[in-house]
Amino acid sequence: MPDDRIDDTSGIFFVGRWSQIIIIIAKTLPENLENSKIMSDLPNCPKCNSEYTYEVGALLVCPECAHEWSKSETEAPEKARVWKDANGNILQDGDSVTVIKDLKVKGASSMLKGGTKVRNIRLIEGDHDIDCKIDGFGAMQLKSEFVKKA
Numbered sequence: 001m002p003d004d005r006i007d008d009t010s011g012i013f014f015v016g017r018w019s020q021i022i023i024i025i026a027k028t029l030p031e032n033l034e035n036s037k038i039m040s041d042l043p044n045c046p047k048c049n050s051e052y053t054y055e056v057g058a059l060l061v062c063p064e065c066a067h068e069w070s071k072s073e074t075e076a077p078e079k080a081r082v083w084k085d086a087n088g089n090i091l092q093d094g095d096s097v098t099v100i101k102d103l104k105v106k107g108a109s110s111m112l113k114g115g116t117k118v119r120n121i122r123l124i125e126g127d128h129d130i131d132c133k134i135d136g137f138g139a140m141q142l143k144s145e146f147v148k149k150a
């Protein structure tokens with residue numbers, strides 16, 4: 001019967017397609033594994049330290065504990081520099097510091113005296129790496145090597 005024959009051929013065709021697809025999947029699988037190995041330079045999971053983290057857009061996902069975090073979260077600490085005062089103590093945003101010596105202030109008629117207390121500093125990039133406000137001087141920038149943590 002002609003109708004049966006059509007069904008048969010389409011059935012064979014269908015199976016043929018599927019086996020092709022399976023072959024394609026099998027062929028690409030080792031490549032995918034290779035890729036995931038290359039991608040293992042992603043940071044480990046901060047929760048369980050799994051190395052099998054993978055990227056989903058801007059997120060990193062841990063397949064072992066399902067923790068998700070953003071890439072910038074893990075990249076930031078790497079880039080973060082450490083600000084140290086004259087004694088080598090680590091400074092943080094919001095710290096209070098004391099100026100350890102008289103400093104000339106650009107545009108100001110008086111010196112910034114050693115011993116001046118500076119509250120609520122903000123750490124910034126650059127040669128003068130502390131952003132602050134000092135009574136009598138206003139907003140200015142200091143070098144961390146000329147202050148010590150109060």
Ligand SMILES: [Zn+2]
Pocket residue numbers: 045046047048049050062063064065066067
């Ligand atoms: Zn994890």
